Amino acid sequence: MKPWIAAGEAVSPDGTRLELVEHDGEYIIKADDLPLMSTRMHFSEVELARLVCTKLKSGAKVMIGGLGLGYTLRSTLNLIPKDATAVQVELVPEVIEWNRGPLGPFADHPLNDKRTELVQDDISKVIKGARNEYDSIMLDVDNGPTPLVQERNSWLYTDSGLQAIRKALKNGGRVAIWSADDEPKFVSRMKRNGFRAQKHQIQAHKGKGGIRHVIFTGRKT
Template identity: 45%
Template sequence: MKPWETLAAATTPDGGSFELCRRDGNYVIQADGYDLMTSYEHGSEDSMMSLACPRPRENACILIGGLGMGYTLAATLDLLPPGGSVVVSELVPEVVEWNRGPLGPLAGHPLEDPRTDLIVGEVADVIRGSKSRFDAILLDVDNGVDSLTRAHNSCLYTAEGLAAAHRSLRPDGALAIWSAGTERTFESRLRAAGFTASTHSIRGRDKRGGHYFVFVGRRP
């Protein structure tokens, strides 16, 4: 099999490694050697907005944690009315550069949409600094709530982190978290933080590919 070609690399603030790789027109972003995002299997990422906020109000504001390859952002913009806005928080500046470069055409250059507001920094800081601001928060920064790409991200899924997310949402707003596994106890954590909770199993592509999961916690 043809090997993956490494196009670029980056180092996270806590010393982790990100690599952008390509093979036969397909792209992968790896975190410390593990696939974090691929261009050929992104159905679950595409579904996050429709699960969290299927009918956004005219001036809805959505927060996305983790830019990835731009698929979640593109799907969010597709559902968002002209008066809405999306705040994207991406920790690694090079990932932004990759999305403005070779990855841009994959999702239709969503960073160029005027409704997109990009922040290079910690999504946890954005959440903690907001109150009743967001109609939905879409988090895709790890391979699961117990399968972290960096240790610092654990703060997003603790009781304190979930409480901060709850405060930052508007009434009836929703928190959606992508996961490669079921993490069966996580619904209980969401309920303890005041959310109603559900778990959705999504195929990677066109009812094929691997099974992935999206946890949805809704603020009453």
């Protein structure tokens, strides 16, 4: 059996150790040895964009929090108009380097698209600085509202975080939040913070059984 090979390492600002590993052509990003995402199972990352980026108008502007393996950005670019803008926010510079290097071909080099605006910053800071600016916001920065890998992300899922997301969206704008598992009370939290909210059970592998992830969506009311 071929061994797993370390292809890159990084430490996030809060001390989380990130590692990019490769095995027989498959890449995985781990956080403190916990697998976060894989080039073999990424259908839910694709669906994250589809749920909130279809039928956007000319000149639309969307935001993606968390670059990961680049699949959500690629899916977004495939959906938005030719004159739209996809603001990709990523905090860790090494993750950007990995996507410009060995990960690039998997999602067809989405960072090279002229519609991509790359921002290296904390997604919370970017959201707090926006007002009625985005048609859609997609968040894939952790394992979900409760099983956090990086504690700095917890604010996004609080009442204050959801209110800030709502303020950053245009009227009628939509948010999609990726989660590894179901969070039974999170839809209610979104509703009380001004969203028409739903949850979607999404297969990790397209057209197959097995692991399912959850995507919470909400439209600004």
